[in-house]
Amino acid sequence: MSNSSSMAQFLLLALADRRELQLLHFWLFLAISLAALLANGLILSAVACDHHLHTPMGFFLLNLSLTDLGCICTTVPKAMHNSLWDTTTISYMGCAAQAFFFYFFISSEYFLLTIMCYDRYVAICKPLHYGTLLGSRACAHMAAAAWATAFLTALLHTANTFSLPLCQGNALGQFFCEIPPILKLSCSHSGYLREIGLIGVNASLSLGCFIFIVFSYVQIFRAVLRIPSQQGQHKAFSTCLPHLAVVSLFVSTGTFAYLKPPSISSPSLDLIVSVLYSVVSPTLNPLIYSLRNQVLREALKKMMTGHFSAYYQ
Template sequence: MSNSSSLTHFLLLAVTDRRELQLLHFWLFLAISLAALLANGLILSAVACDHHLHTPMYFLLLNLSLTDLGCICTIVPKAMHNSLWDTTTISYMGCAAQLFFFVFFLGVEYFLLTIMCYDRYVAICKPLHYGTLLGSRACAHMAAAAWATGFLNSLLHTANTFSLPLCQGNALGQFFCEIPAILKLSCSQSYVRELGLIGVSDCLGFGCFVFIAFSYVQIFRAVLRIPSQQGRHKAFSTCLPHLTVLSLFVSTAIFAYLKPPTMSSPSLDLALSVLYSVLPPALNPLIYSLRNQELKDAIRKMMTG
């Protein structure tokens, strides 16, 4: 039995014991991370360089790409290092830093997706008031609020989680540091405070989800009232990338954390954690680029000079 004051490192979950599969995992994560870095980097450069994209929607997309890059750079490098060098250790401070940045970027991404939903709602349901409700200053303030709220939320969770006494060893049942895995190592009844904090965060997240659901109900009602089929198609096409990214983000996270205990197994938990922590940041820029002609034109113009 170890105490948290004497812990110097944690043991992460090994993807596999076979050396060939470890190397395959390394190359797979390397390909995903390079694809995510390239795609998100192109979006950041295109939005920053093309003055036609200096609008609230693309400003929020730029912030979303920053959070995607943050998620990838927080989780993937350590997993690649452990697979390449056949190790599972992570230092105590390294684990705390990884948990802080992962919760931070994940929270900011969810808040940004909520703001982007509001952007689509105003653009479709209240187009005459778009400049008033979502001017450059209002958009910057909302984005800043998302980053500040994500920072505060992550700071509280990290400080609270690592203040708990840990007396169940140091082996985490996950390939990166996350709150549920660390709570399993805490002493009995010592994690009630953190569960309360998680409950508050869940209420905030559920409130955002209700707002998103209500907004899309209003959006679909407004779109269906558009007389021309071309107009309806154009309105739907502006919402589809956001709805796809949001569904991918929320569905994988909910299933990973709320699945029945009978379905839990190390291999399934590992696959689900990859789905909600690694794949969305890599797929988000692809989803937005495929359905957005303005963004594709800006990227093409930037690459061809």
């Protein structure tokens, strides 16, 4: 039996066996990471520089971009390194750090999406109370609560998981360090039950957030359909659809990854799904917002036009 103190490293899942495919995966991950850095960087710059985006939604969008960048920077660099150098190893401490930061950023994103749903609900269903319910102090407190809750849950999960004795080898079957594959290597019944308890608490919290999102959007759509003019309905829908698209992509890929039936599970399918919810989803989020949010598009256009004008002058 090998325990957590004696295990020096873990083996990650190789993305491909052939050298040509490994290099192809390296370049794909490089392109994805650069696209994510560029898109999220533009959103961060636009929110920081344009006063029209100094709103609660702009503030939460800035926080969401930070979580997307965190997710990408946690998983992609190590995958690129392994593909480039034809290796699958990661150190024990490196694995613990990767698992912690991934869980931290992915949890923060979900909590922030829930808060952004509340922002849309207040803006459309209670517009006269928007300034009171979503003042700058209230927004800061909600964002701090989201980050702090995610940090606490990630810390508890990571500390419990990496304190368990491991006796099932060191192959994770995943291209990055994640808590469920590590739990499968454990041989501690009590520690496994503790983690199941933590997962149950976190699942209840996540379910509560999901129910709140569904309830809020039911109220939002009922309010929008009561707007007499089509132009007003279109404007209201245009502010909600980007958030709804991001929530749908996040929840659907994450739910399928963790709750898919074992009968359809396979290494290739598991790899594709894990890439979808850990890499592709954070990369697409800024594109969805920039394409559907008119204020953000105008801010990005103004910022890019100003930079090019200053460059050519």
